[in-house]
Amino acid sequence: MILVINAGSSSLKVSLFQPDLTQIADGIVSDIGADATLKLDGQASPVDAPDHATALAEMMAALDAAGHKTTDITAVAHRVVHGGTYFSEPARVTPQVVDAIRACIPLAPLHNPVNLIGIETLAASHPHLPQFVSFDTAFHASNPDIATRYAIPDAQFDAGIQRYGFHGSSYASMVHEFGAAxxxxxxxxxxxxxxxxxxxxxxxxxxxxxxxxxxxxxxxxxxxxxxxxxxxxxxxxxxxxxxxxxxxxxxxxxxxxxxxxxxxxxxxxxxxxxxxxxxxxxxxxxxxxxxxxxxxxxxxxxxxxxxxxxxxxxxxxxxxxxxxxxxxxxxxxxxxxxxxxxxxxxxxxxxx
Structure with missing residues (x-):
């Protein structure tokens, strides 16, 4: 099974897929750091989740309790908001990939840090699981330079100020759904x-x-x-x-x-x-x-x-x-x- 994790600034969503990509579970921990609530397969309950690492641990336990054995998970896939100019496609998590995601934190200061927390938390708790990342920005890496460059001096452009585009996974999914048509x-x-x-x-x-x-x-x-x-x-x-x-x-x-x-x-x-x-x-x-x-x-x-x-x-x-x-x-x-x-x-x- 493949576990998909989508960490937001104060939430953590998960979806569980069978190998044929049939979704069999979905859940969310919302209001992390405040009065957090865990909802899984339609059932909601309060949960102690002061941070994203705790929220993920609580969600993994909830999946087990609901009969979705986490020991059957064979891979984890993360949504990462910003891949900067480093990534034009999804990637398997390696130390170099983690470093590049960290380098993009100034471009997405609310999201990339919590995306990294999910990756690093699972690397510590489930080191045997391969992890993968898909970037909101990657689908737009094919934009020509004339479309992405702002008319600003090189120093600002070199600092990463350019057009990136987002919602990449949504558009990639749309292209897949059309197929040959x-x-x-x-x-x-x-x-x-x-x-x-x-x-x-x-x-x-x-x-x-x-x-x-x-x-x-x-x-x-x-x-x-x-x-x-x-x-x-x-x-x-x-x-x-x-x-x-x-x-x-x-x-x-x-x-x-x-x-x-x-x-x-x-x-x-x-x-x-x-x-x-x-x-x-x-x-x-x-x-x-x-x-x-x-x-x-x-x-x-x-x-x-x-x-x-x-x-x-x-x-x-x-x-x-x-x-x-x-x-x-x-x-x-x-x-x-x-x-x-x-x-x-x-x-x-x-x-x-």
Whole structure:
């Protein structure tokens, strides 16, 4: 069996897959470091989890208690947010890979450290298990330099300030699901609380709406999306760096426009702020889609994934209405399955 671990800044998700990639268990420890809760296969209970290492140990024990024998796990696969310029594909964990993930901490200070905790905790408790890593950024390593370079001096570029792109496992999963039927020029939109789009040409990413961080690009649940750098400087001058970060990442987007980051709730509301927030989300998704279509040199199909992309037909329709100027193209809805893609990556690296 393959155990997939997705460590967030205050959470730890796990999924357990059989060798044929059938998922047989999923769980999460949320609110790590506070009033943590462990939920496994729909059953939730309080748990003492002051840190991610403890949370992982509690989850492994819970898997055993639920009949999912951890002794049957043959590999562990981790989602790692940032691979920088080091990784263009998934990798087996080695000391060199761990060093490279650590070197990327300045690029993802909230996520790469906890991703490493999961890797190192299991290396200590289960040293016999091979471990693998899939990177949110790796799928976009195929972007040409002209798409990833900001027009800034070499010193800042050399320090790692460039466009990277994220949601890579979601887009890789989408490409796999299309198989031989993959359109040559596919506009892919991953729409959820975090939202991005990707120009996929010939099965490879050639442009992404997200850039140096997941904050840029589309309007999201609590992230502002694209914003002028001078506006960021003004906000930071008033609120400080930490205050600006909190405002732009946690208090903006749909929440900033209408006081709520739940798209379903906003679509059900009958007020001007909610309607404007929904329209704003769709307008900017379509406007940035035009940029992606230019990067591909045209458009053959559009595909939606993610919680909003899969479940909110009115949002898909609003976005597509903005894109009618590009002609009629097929529209697909693809179920997001990032955990399965991460397990698939590990299985391929194992040679299965």
């Amino acid at each position: 993959l359109p040559d020029r596919l506009l892919a939109l991953h729409l959820g609380n975090g939202a991005s789009l990707c120009a996929i040409k010939g099965g490879q990413s050639v442009a992404s709406s997200m850039g140096y961080s997941p904050m840029s690009g589309l309007v999201m649940g609590t992230r502002c999306g694209e914003i002028d750098g001078a506006a960021v400087l003004r906000i930071a001058d008033k609120l400080g760096i930490a205050g600006a970060d909190k405002l732009l990442n946690k208090q903006s987007g749909l929440k900033g426009l209408a006081g709520d980051n739940n798209m379903k709730t906003l679509m059900e509301r009958d007020d001007d702020a909610a309607r404007f927030a929904v329209d704003h989300f769709c307008y900017w998704a379509a406007r940035q889609a035009g940029s992606a279509i230019v990067a591909m040199g045209g458009l053959d199909a559009v595909a939606f994934t993610g919680g909003i992309g899969e479940n909110a037909a009115p949002i898909r329709d609003k976005i597509m209405a903005h894109l009618t100027c590009f002609g009629a193209v097929p529209v697909h809805v693809i179920a997001a399955d990032e955990e399965k893609q991460i397990a698939r990556d590990a299985r391929l690296l194992m040679g299965d």
